[in-house]
Amino acid sequence: MEIIHLSAECYPVAKVGGLGDVVGALPKYQNKLGHFSKVVMPAYNNPFMWESEFEVVYDAWVNLGRQGFPVRILREKTNKLGFDLYLVHIAGLTDRDKVYGYADDTERFLAYQIAALDWINQWEHRPDVIHCHDHHTGLVPFMTANCERYKSLNHIPTVLTIHNAQYQGQFGWDKLHYLPAFDLWKSGLLEWRNAINPLASAIKNAWRVTTVSPSYLNELSHRANGLESLLASERGKSSGILNGIDNEVWDPKTDVMLEKCYNTRTVDSGKKANKAALCAVFNLDPTKPLFTFIGRLVGEKGADLLPDIFHNALAHSRGNINILVLGSGDPVVEGKLSELNTWFAGNYNAYIGYNEKLSHQIYAGADFLLMPSRVEPCGLNQMYALRYGTIPIVRRVGGLRDTVVDIGDGGFGICHDQTSVWDVGQAMGRAYELYKDKKRMKEILRYTMQLDHSWDRAAQQYIDTYQM
Numbered sequence: 001m002e003i004i005h006l007s008a009e010c011y012p013v014a015k016v017g018g019l020g021d022v023v024g025a026l027p028k029y030q031n032k033l034g035h036f037s038k039v040v041m042p043a044y045n046n047p048f049m050w051e052s053e054f055e056v057v058y059d060a061w062v063n064l065g066r067q068g069f070p071v072r073i074l075r076e077k078t079n080k081l082g083f084d085l086y087l088v089h090i091a092g093l094t095d096r097d098k099v100y101g102y103a104d105d106t107e108r109f110l111a112y113q114i115a116a117l118d119w120i121n122q123w124e125h126r127p128d129v130i131h132c133h134d135h136h137t138g139l140v141p142f143m144t145a146n147c148e149r150y151k152s153l154n155h156i157p158t159v160l161t162i163h164n165a166q167y168q169g170q171f172g173w174d175k176l177h178y179l180p181a182f183d184l185w186k187s188g189l190l191e192w193r194n195a196i197n198p199l200a201s202a203i204k205n206a207w208r209v210t211t212v213s214p215s216y217l218n219e220l221s222h223r224a225n226g227l228e229s230l231l232a233s234e235r236g237k238s239s240g241i242l243n244g245i246d247n248e249v250w251d252p253k254t255d256v257m258l259e260k261c262y263n264t265r266t267v268d269s270g271k272k273a274n275k276a277a278l279c280a281v282f283n284l285d286p287t288k289p290l291f292t293f294i295g296r297l298v299g300e301k302g303a304d305l306l307p308d309i310f311h312n313a314l315a316h317s318r319g320n321i322n323i324l325v326l327g328s329g330d331p332v333v334e335g336k337l338s339e340l341n342t343w344f345a346g347n348y349n350a351y352i353g354y355n356e357k358l359s360h361q362i363y364a365g366a367d368f369l370l371m372p373s374r375v376e377p378c379g380l381n382q383m384y385a386l387r388y389g390t391i392p393i394v395r396r397v398g399g400l401r402d403t404v405v406d407i408g409d410g411g412f413g414i415c416h417d418q419t420s421v422w423d424v425g426q427a428m429g430r431a432y433e434l435y436k437d438k439k440r441m442k443e444i445l446r447y448t449m450q451l452d453h454s455w456d457r458a459a460q461q462y463i464d465t466y467q468m
């Protein structure tokens with residue numbers, strides 16, 4: 001099959017979070033199954049652009065209403081990602097330093113979707129599936145099905161994967177004229193709560209809808225940031241497919257970002273070396289258990305509670321634990337997490353910002369990874385942690401529920417039921433007790449490192465979904 005993935009992120013081209021990881025891996029694994037999977041995404045002004053070689057495959061203009069923008073679609077020449085990569089460069093819109101966060105994000109992602117379809121529309125053949133990821137590509141199923149200009153694309157199945165239903169990309173009807181012409185009586189297929197809502201529109205128009213874990217699909221019926229009833233009514237065409245992880249990128253045996261590589265046999269010495277290096281950089285004590293949090297500092301991840309959770313844990317443990325945070329997001333939380341350093345230097349540190357290499361080093365060097373998420377569609381961090389022999393401490397929600405089994409139930413992680421300071425504190429206490437039992441820790445680490453969360457299974461499940 002020929003599969004086109006449309007997404008705002010794709011690792012290593014541009015990654016803000018887990019969406020980038022998924023779109024950077026899934027096509028590679030689909031190709032291994034004998035398919036022809038490619039990614040078409042916006043071209044940003046970032047290092048990948050400057051460091052790669054491209055050829056121009058499309059040179060035209062894209063219109064948003066009466067305003068025109070020059071478009072070039074660039075194909076990465078070396079196939080270094082393991083799949084064909086096409087970058088949609090729209091001068092004045094996509095070519096910014098960051099992926100998101102601009103006042104004209106609506107225009108940027110809409111122009112990208114239209115340009116991508118204009119290009120596909122003039123191919124001599126038709127792809128078998130167009131797979132859209134999150135709301136930035138959510139108007140594609142509507143446009144292929146209903147816009148006069150894309151009539152010849154309207155038989156191509158479209159699939160929407162919801163990585164996060166919190167973000168929906170709504171905008172006002174004053175921008176309706178940006179879309180290529182369609183019969184106005186079909187406007188309801190764009191609408192949710194009196195606005196144009198790209199995520200809702202994709203749920204209505206896509207041939208199939210998937211979520212990134214089975215539990216998240218269930219949870220969306222009662223918690224979907226206003227889309228609950230819509231998701232319930234479209235449940236018949238929806239399924240939950242648990243994300244995988246890219247075992248080639250995330251492998252402690254070969255990871256060049258680590259101080260020392262290790263496998264299940266050498267996990268003790270390997271983790272020890274990585275922990276020592278990490279603790280030296282962050283002024284922590286390598287003889288104490290190291291708890292960590294890696295992620296976006298937003299309410300969904302429970303990040304607002306972290307300052308209190310850490311303050312309590314550090315105060316109660318009387319210097320017997322270490323905590324290291326890597327994250328960025330809400331400036332208030334960032335400020336509070338930085339401030340803790342003045343009180344607990346030597347046992348606590350925080351790196352506020354985004355640092356891919358450091359994240360690998362932390363997965364390798366830490367003992368426990370905290371994920372007190374309020375919402376977690378799948379979560380990749382816990383799977384990276386497991387592969388690197390770091391025990392996840394997670395709230396039982398979404399994909400965390402589907403991937404982590406509590407040690408009390410014969411499993412390998414520590415689970416709690418609520419996102420609260422008390423619950424997480426209790427869970428950290430259980431982790432501390434486990435840490436003291438060196439033999440059990442070792443057994444668990446060896447076991448977790450062998451768990452198979454690779455994309456092989458999920459890549460096939462997506463193919464099955466396309467063919468249903």
Ligand SMILES: Nc1ncnc2c1ncn2[C@@H]1O[C@H](COP(=O)(O)OP(=O)(O)O[C@H]2O[C@H](CO)[C@@H](O)[C@H](O)[C@H]2O)[C@@H](O)[C@H]1O
Nearest residue numbers: 017018019163295327353354355359376377378379380381
């Ligand atoms: N400051 C930082 N520095 C370096 N690396 C950082 C970082 N902050 C985050 N990361 C990295 O970003 C990724 C985060 O992935 P997640 O899947 O946990 O969350 P996210 O909410 O972004 O993704 C959404 O989409 C994914 C993919 O479907 C779902 O798993 C998830 O539940 C959903 O919320 C990991 O690779 C992590 O290491």
